[in-house]
Structures are given as C-alpha cells and as structure tokens.
Amino acid sequence: MPKEEISLLTSRWTPLKPHPVQQAFYSSQKRFCIAHAGRRAGKTELSKRRLIRRALTCCLPDGRFIFGAPTHRQAVDIFWEDALALLPRWAFRSSDVSKSYRRIRLKNNATIEVSGLDVPARIEGPPVDHFVGDEFGNMHPDVWGLHVRPALSTLGRSGTADLIGVPEGRNHYFVLTQEAAGKEDWGVYTWKTEEINPEEAVKARGDLDVLSYQQEYEGEFVSFRGRAYYAFDAELNCPPEGIRVVYDPRHPLVFCFDFNRVPGNCVVLQELPAPDWLKLRNCGQDRGLVTCVIGEVFLEQDSNTEIVCDRLIRDWSHHQGPVRLHGDATGGAKTSSGVSGSDWDIIDAKLGKAFNLFNEYPRSNPPIRVRINSVNTRLRSADGYIGCVIDRKGCPKLIRDLEAVACDDRGDIEKIGGSMLTHISDGFGYYLAEEHPFGGGSTITVREV
Numbered sequence: 001m002p003k004e005e006i007s008l009l010t011s012r013w014t015p016l017k018p019h020p021v022q023q024a025f026y027s028s029q030k031r032f033c034i035a036h037a038g039r040r041a042g043k044t045e046l047s048k049r050r051l052i053r054r055a056l057t058c059c060l061p062d063g064r065f066i067f068g069a070p071t072h073r074q075a076v077d078i079f080w081e082d083a084l085a086l087l088p089r090w091a092f093r094s095s096d097v098s099k100s101y102r103r104i105r106l107k108n109n110a111t112i113e114v115s116g117l118d119v120p121a122r123i124e125g126p127p128v129d130h131f132v133g134d135e136f137g138n139m140h141p142d143v144w145g146l147h148v149r150p151a152l153s154t155l156g157r158s159g160t161a162d163l164i165g166v167p168e169g170r171n172h173y174f175v176l177t178q179e180a181a182g183k184e185d186w187g188v189y190t191w192k193t194e195e196i197n198p199e200e201a202v203k204a205r206g207d208l209d210v211l212s213y214q215q216e217y218e219g220e221f222v223s224f225r226g227r228a229y230y231a232f233d234a235e236l237n238c239p240p241e242g243i244r245v246v247y248d249p250r251h252p253l254v255f256c257f258d259f260n261r262v263p264g265n266c267v268v269l270q271e272l273p274a275p276d277w278l279k280l281r282n283c284g285q286d287r288g289l290v291t292c293v294i295g296e297v298f299l300e301q302d303s304n305t306e307i308v309c310d311r312l313i314r315d316w317s318h319h320q321g322p323v324r325l326h327g328d329a330t331g332g333a334k335t336s337s338g339v340s341g342s343d344w345d346i347i348d349a350k351l352g353k354a355f356n357l358f359n360e361y362p363r364s365n366p367p368i369r370v371r372i373n374s375v376n377t378r379l380r381s382a383d384g385y386i387g388c389v390i391d392r393k394g395c396p397k398l399i400r401d402l403e404a405v406a407c408d409d410r411g412d413i414e415k416i417g418g419s420m421l422t423h424i425s426d427g428f429g430y431y432l433a434e435e436h437p438f439g440g441g442s443t444i445t446v447r448e449v
Helices: 020-026 043-056 072-086 142-151 172-180 198-207 210-218 276-281 305-316 343-351 368-379 396-404 423-435
Strands: 032-036 064-069 092-098 103-106 111-116 130-133 160-165 186-189 253-258 264-272 290-299 322-327 356-359 388-390
Touching: 020 043, 020 186, 032 043, 032 172, 043 064, 043 072, 043 111, 043 130, 043 160, 064 072, 072 111, 130 142, 160 172, 172 186, 198 210, 210 368, 253 305, 253 343, 253 423, 264 305, 264 423, 290 305, 290 396, 290 423, 305 343, 322 343, 322 423, 343 356, 368 423, 388 396, 396 423
Parallel strands: 032 160, 032 186, 064 111, 064 130, 130 160, 253 322, 290 388, 322 356
Antiparallel strands: 092 103, 103 111, 253 264, 264 290
C-alpha cells in the first residue's frame, strides 16, 4: 500500500512538523535504526507509524510486529491505545483484539503485539518481522543480543528494528550506537527537542542542570563520570568574601538528615528571597525563593541520632517559627539510633519538645540519579540560573562534599569505605529531591507532629 494512502487511513495520522532528520528516519530502509533524540521530539510517534505501516503492508502469512518497552506496564501505556487509533477499522475485526495479551490480529493475518522486556521470553517463539524498542537505554543490556536480535534472524526472513529513546549515560545503548556507526545495515538518527518543540525546550532549561538537559532534551550520550555535583561553583553558590548567608527568624527552618553513626550529620537551611548579590549573579532574574544553606551538624566520633538532635537544639532552639524535617526515608527502621525506636521516632521525641515540627520526609527515597540531578539543577540550571547559596563559614563539610563526591559512568555515587564523604550531601539531596524535584514540580507530603 502506498505511503500516501497510509497517512489518510485514520484521523490519528495527523501531519507532523517537517524535519529533515525525522523524515530520514521515517523513510529509512536500513534494517536496524537507532533514534536517540530529546524528549517530546517525536521519535516514539514516528516508530509507531513505521511499525503500523509495515504491519498493514505485510505479505507474509504470519507477520509478527512487536512494540516493546522496559516493562509491560510502560509498553501498554506507550503503545496500546495509539496502536488501535492508528489502525483503520477495515484492517481488523474487534474479535481479533486481545486486551489480555495486548495483541491485535489484522485481516492480512499479521499480528501486532505490545510487550514488556522485563520478561524477554515474551517475544520469543515465532519469528519477529519488526521490533520497536522504546526507552531502549533503560532495558537490560542483554535484551538486544540474547533475545531481540535472535528473534529477527529467521532464515530467509530478516526482521527489522527501531531502537529509540533518550540516552541513559554511556551504557549499552551508547555502546551499540558507537558500534552501529558506519555499518551498512544500521542507521543512526538524532535531533534535539528544541528543533521540534522550542517552547518546551526553553522551559526545560530552567528546570534541569546542564548535563541532564543535554541528555534529556538534546539526545546526547553524556558521561556523568567525575564530580557528582558538577554544578557547584563556590564563586557562584557562595557569598562574596566577607558576606554571610543570613538566617531569617521569620521564615521556616529546615533540618535535612542522613542517618549514620559516623558521621552524624544534618544540614540546616531556609528558603528565602534572593539577596542582592545573588540577583546580580542572576542578571536581575527573580524566580522566587532560593535555597539558603546556613549551617550544619557534622560529628565524626561517637555520634547517634540523639546527639545530633542535642546539637540542633543547642544551636537553634531560639527559632520560634516552624521547623520542617527532611531526610533519609530509611530512618523509619532501627538503624543509627543506638536506642529503641526508629531515627525519625527519636527526632520527633527530641526535637518536638524544642520546636514546632512538620515532618516532610518521604516514604521512600528517590533514585540516586534523580537526587543528584535535583541538587545540580538547584545549584545552577541549564540556563545559568542559581537557585541555591551556601554559607562558607557555616557549611564547610557540605561544601567539601559538593566539591569532592565522585560518580561512575552511570552517574551513581562512588562510595569509599571509611570515607566521611557523601553523607551530608545525601541529606541535602533528599530535601532538594522533595522540595525542588528534578524537572520541576513538588512531591511533598506534610505530616504535622
């Protein structure tokens, strides 16, 4: 069936914004295509149309076409409803739609399946004629070589594939893309979100740090090896020489905990209007309150949760306004306290006598990469806006962490046994992941004590 006719089959086939690389991908005759592009840039939509077009024009008696994603739930959410909307009603019977198996049998006897690759065996069995793997960077590294590629290799029936998604560091997706370059059977295509959706790209630059923006919206394979908190710059995030980040008794105080026997630690901060010196650094921009880190507790010997609380009471009991608690969700278990009750139970009991407390710690911790990205974005977003300032004199250990904590290639924090690094910045990160989550928005659940 001619491509021109396919585009008129249902109202779901709306015209797409012309783009040369997208068009090259859509019309590609390469056996295997990689499209690593920015979010909301159209790569998934193009792959849906490519698979539907192939299925409708299939001449094999038992054609098999699969939409895949890292999990079955993802695959259903991404593909199922759109697959039904893209298919013309004359191409299949309602009785040939299996919602339980997420399978559609067309009148030409080809089948379209929606499948999660969390169980790779789902696609094994009959030959596969075309496979779309969305969020390919999040799939298990062995999925392609051990499961998908063999399913496309039936003698006399060479299957094709589109491997699409936003890069995830320099993992198996990056390696496969590097290996594909220059191979006759492979086509590699990439384009930026701003080329398709410039307004969304501009908004994202204010919500993400530089490296995350390059990965998520420019489709680049970014290496996160090196400093975990690469956005921190003392010349930008700390006050000029001789100036302090000032405590304001009129605003809520925030305690951010990470639970360890050694070091016992807590970050103390407030959300305050930007000081004049920061407004100058932000070229006059004002996006509301900024995160002002004014103090810390860092005890390297003989510490536990009670002792950290005692130090906070000693230093901040004069504060009359609300005190908000953030930190490690695992404090709900009996860990570093050294006495009966969870860490959070001890904090509630100790600090509740001295402060007007509001518990805002999460029920579960965010992924490490999300936490790191949240910190970097608040320190300095991709458009250069500084949303966090840290007092040099009051927070030397936090500053040391921000300058020294390292990441591996996947962006996970490197933990070194016996090191005092990572702990205090972890507590700081739990707060930012809740109050200023990566990509914008808020996920706080307030529980008053």
